[in-house]
Amino acid sequence: MDISKYMNRAELDTLDKQPLYLQIALLIADKIQKQILPSGTKLPPERELANLFAVSRTTAINAYRKLEQQGLVWTKVGSGTYVAQAHDVESLSEVPWPQLFTAYPQNPLASILRDIVSTPARGTISLAAGMPDPALYPLETFTELFNHNIGRVAPADFGHIPVEGYNPLRRAIATMLSEKGIPALTENILTLSGSQQGLYLLSKVLLEPGDYVVMEAPTFIGAIQVFQAAGARVLSLPCSEKLSLELLEDFLIRYRPKLLYIIPTYQNPTGRVMSAQERQDLIKLAKRHRLVIVEDDPYSDLCYGEQPPQALKALDSYGGVVYLGTFSKILFPGLRTGYLAGPPILINRLALEKQFIDLHTNNIAQWLVTMFLNEGKLAEHLTAVRREYKKRRDTMAKALQRSCANDLEFTVPEGGFYFWCKLKHAGTSQRVLQEAAKNRISFVPGAAFHTAPTLDKEFRLCFTTHNEAVLLESVQRLAKTLTQITKKNKDNEAMPCSVWPII
C-alpha cells in the first residue's frame, strides 16, 4: 500500500532527541490506532519506507521492529509487513526460555552423575552412588565439636573470609598432607566446595575448547563431564592393567595435552592401585614433558590391607602435580568441603575464578572440619570406618564368589568403595541393569565411565553405602538377574552385538 498520502518526511523532527526510527514508528502507530491503516494492510517494503522518510534502511527496519514488538504489525518472511489483527497483540507474551539458553555443552550422558546421586525408586537397593554409609557419619562428634567451640569462635569467622579458604582449615590441611609426605604450607592450599569444584576450576583456568586432556579409561564420570563441558578432547589411557607409559608418551608428543587426570589409589571405578615403581616412572616422564598431572585422591585413607604407596604429589620434583582431596568420602558428602594443593601461583589464579562462583566455601563446614582435624578426631574415625568397610568388602566378595562367579569376573579391591565386575557371557551391562531394575537392584554400567563406546561388559558396585545384610540381599538379587539373562540368552540364541545405523 502506498502510505505516502498519510505521512511524509516533513513530519520528522531531526532536531528532536527522539531517534528517527521511533518517530517513524509513532507516526505509523498513530495511523494504525486511528484505523487509517486497517488491520491486514500491507505496509511498504523497508526500502520504500526508507525512501519515503529519507532515512537509512536500518532506521526503517528498526521502525518496523519496534511496531512488531508492540504487536501492531507482523512480518511474513518473504512476503512483507502487515498491520496486525487486534488479537495478535499479547499472543507472544510468554518468555521463550529454551530459545534463550546457550548450547548445552554435553551429550545426554551428562545427566548420569545426577541420576546416580538422585534417590532410587522405592524398595530398590542402589549400589550406584559412591557414598559412605549415613549410619557411619560422625554426627555425634560434630555435635560435640560444635557445642564445645561455638562460644569461643569469633563471630567474624562466619562473615566473609578469603576466597582461598578459612585459614585455620588451610593450615590444618597443610599439616595433614605434610604428615603424609606431601610438603605443603598454608599458601599451597585452596579449600573447595567439594573436590568436584577443583576439577571445574582447573578446567576454567587450564582448558580452552579443543585442548587435549589425558584420562584413564574407565575413570570418574564427574571429571569426564567437566572436561568435556570445557570443550576438551579426551585421550584415553586404558587402566584395567598397568598404565602404558609408552602410550602416554606418544600422546604427549602427538597432542601436547594440557593435563593428565589420574586417580592413582583405589581408582574409580576399577579399584586399581598404581605401584610405587609405576608412580616413579610416571613422574619421571611427566617431568621430562613438564606435564601437568591432576591427582585425584578421594579414597587413599580407606585402605583395608597394606598401606598404599605415597601420592604422586609426594614425588613431585617439578611443581607439576596438582592434588585434589575431599572429606566427602571419609566424613560425609553434605560437608561439601574439599581441597586442592598446588603452587601458590596456581592457587591464586584458581581463587580469582572461584570468587565468581561462590565467593568462598561455606564457613560453618570449614570451621567444623578444622576442629575435627585439629582435635585429632580423624584418625579414630578412619579406624572405625575402615574396620566396618573391610567387613563389608569381605562379605560382598564372598557372596559374589558364591552366587555370581559363573557369570562374573571381579577383583577384590584393597581399598576404596567399589567392586569392578565383568560379564563373562553374552549380554551387556546396560541390559543387565534393565533386568536388575525389575529385581530392585541398581548399579552403574561401565559405559558411563568411558568417553568412547565400549563393549559394555563391565559395571561398578559400591559396597560402602549399605550394611552387610543389605549387601547380601543385593548380591542375591544380582545373581537372580544374571541367571535370568543367561537363561534368556540360551532361549533366544542372541545375535552378537552389532552396530545399527540410526535412521
Next chain:
Amino acid sequence: MDISKYMNRAELDTLDKQPLYLQIALLIADKIQKQILPSGTKLPPERELANLFAVSRTTAINAYRKLEQQGLVWTKVGSGTYVAQAHDVESLSEVPWPQLFTAYPQNPLASILRDIVSTPARGTISLAAGMPDPALYPLETFTELFNHNIGRVAPADFGHIPVEGYNPLRRAIATMLSEKGIPALTENILTLSGSQQGLYLLSKVLLEPGDYVVMEAPTFIGAIQVFQAAGARVLSLPCSEKLSLELLEDFLIRYRPKLLYIIPTYQNPTGRVMSAQERQDLIKLAKRHRLVIVEDDPYSDLCYGEQPPQALKALDSYGGVVYLGTFSKILFPGLRTGYLAGPPILINRLALEKQFIDLHTNNIAQWLVTMFLNEGKLAEHLTAVRREYKKRRDTMAKALQRSCANDLEFTVPEGGFYFWCKLKHAGTSQRVLQEAAKNRISFVPGAAFHTAPTLDKEFRLCFTTHNEAVLLESVQRLAKTLTQITKKNKDNEAMPCSVWPII
C-alpha cells in the same frame, strides 16, 4: 651435517608397533649418547630427515620434537636443529604455570570485589564491604536449633541431595516468597551457594560472548564482573534518578539484550527504591519485549521506614522475571546460602550447570536455614536488626550532615546497607580514598560500580558493619580527610581533570 652414513631407512621396522617417529628418535638418540653425533652438531632439516627415512614430514617433526622434549636436541628458530649440550637437559624442568593459564577474562578491576572482602589494614575502619555486623549474627539461635534438631534429622540428609537443593528448604523459601506476594512452589526454587552463584549460573546459561546485557549504572560489582567474564557487553542505564524506560526501550530495539539486571529495592550502591508505578511500567515494557529481568533483592527485608513496593517478580505476568535472594545480608555471609526463583524449565537448566560446580549447596547450612525459617525465627531476628541498623543510619546521617555537609552530598537511604555520597568540590573519590587510607578509613570509590569511566565524584559507605561509636569515629576521620583535601586544592589550584595519553 649429513647423517645418512650413520643411519638409514633400512633400520626402521614398519611392522613394529612402535610409531615410526619414535623409532627414528631412538636411532638418533642412540648416536647422540654414543657421541657419534657430538653436542653442537647441526642435524639435517626436517624435509631431509623425512627423505632419508622415507617418512612424512610430520613424522620427522615429531621425531625432533620427541628428542627436544628429552633434552637431547634444541631448535634455533630460522636456523635449524642442533644436538644439545649435556647441561641443557633438565634446565626446563619446572612447569611454566603462567604460560598454561587461559586468558583471564577480566580487567584489573576484577580484584576489587576480592579486595573489599579481604581484611583491611590494622586499625583501619572499613566501610567498604557490604556486610552485616558480626555482633548481630544469630549464632545463639543457630546453636539452639542445631542441638534441638540434630538428634531428629535423618543422617541421609547429610549425604548427597538433589542439585536443586534440600527439599525442605526449597519448600520453606517458596512459602516465604508466597507470603511476600511472589507465587512460588518448591519446583520454582533453586538453592544456591550464595546469590553470587545465581549470577554465575545465569551467565553460563544465558550469555554467549558478545551478547548484550542492560545494567543500572552504578550497580553491584559482583554482577558486572560475572557478566563481563562471560564476554557480555554491558549497556548502562543511569539510575541515580528515575530509570529512563525510553532509553531502556531504545536498547531493547537496537541491541536485543539477553537480560536486564536490576536491584529495585535499596539499590547497591545508590540506596534507591523504584516506585510501584515505575515497577509496573517496567514490567509492561519487559513483557512487550519478552525481556528477561534478573531481579536481585538482597536488601528488601532491611527497611527502616515504610515497607517498599512489591518485588518485580510479584508483578511478573509473562514468566520473564528471575528473582535472586540471599541470607548473607540478613543472617550472615558465611552461610553461603542464597536462592533463585524462576520457571521450572530454567531451574532445571541451571541445575545441570550447577552440578559441575559443586554438585549441590552445603547441607548443614541448608538444614540450619530451614529450621530458622520453619520455626519462625526470621521475623524476630529481622525486627532486632532493623531496629539496630536504623539507629546506625540515623547516627551516621546526623554525623555526616554535621561534619561533611560542606564537601559532600548524600541522601538518607530508606533501607539496605549504604550511604551514596557525592563530592561537591574538586577532587575524585579515588584521591579521597588515598588520603583516607592515611587517616585509617576506607570505602569503595564510585568508579568500581561502573563499567565505563566516570567523573568519579561518588563513593559508597556501608553503615551496618560497625556500631555507632565506630561509625562516629569513621565520620570524623572522613571529615578530616575531606578538609585536608580541600585545603590542598586551594594551595595547588588543581587543574581540571584531563585525559592524558598513556605512553
